[in-house]
Every structure is written in C-alpha cells, then in structure tokens.
Amino acid sequence: MRGVPLKVIQELLGHSSIVTTMRYAHLAPHVAREAVRVLDRPRPPAVAPNSAPKSSPPPGDPRQSGEGLAKIAQEGCNQLRS
Numbered sequence: 077m078r079g080v081p082l083k084v085i086q087e088l089l090g091h092s093s094i095v096t097t098m099r100y101a102h103l104a105p106h107v108a109r110e111a112v113r114v115l116d117r118p119r120p121p122a123v124a125p126n127s128a129p130k131s132s133p134p135p136g137d138p139r140q141s142g143e144g145l146a147k148i149a150q151e152g153c154n155q156l157r158s
Contacts, residue, residue: 086097 082094082097082101085101086094089097091097
C-alpha cells in the first residue's frame, strides 16, 4: 500500500466498511519484515521540549537579575496599556 493509510484507501475505493478494505489489503512479506525491524529497535532517548542549550545574557544585561526581569516585564505591560 506504499505508505498510504488504509482509511484513505477505504475512502478512495468507496468501501463503507474498513473490514471490506482490509479483506483486499495484503502486506508484502518485505513490508511485514521491515515493520518488525522498526518495532524491534530500541527506543531513542526522550528529548525534553525546548532542550536546546540556553545561553546566558552578557554581564551587565538587565536580564541577569530578578529585578531586571521585573523591570522588563513592567515595561512590556506599560507598552501594552498605551
């Protein structure tokens, strides 16, 4: 089926039931073997979202301290209000 989802094939053929489509869908032996290979592979390690290395702001940057962050947030709020 060359990677096309079975549901798409069902709709293209006009079958009212997926069971009908499955009756005519035959996997080639090499497709089944490849599926087993994929499932047998170890899982890759989970990567946390936004796990890119973070660079720190340069010295003297207001983002270095909590007070600087509060000031930046306050300025942003003031801009939104105006």
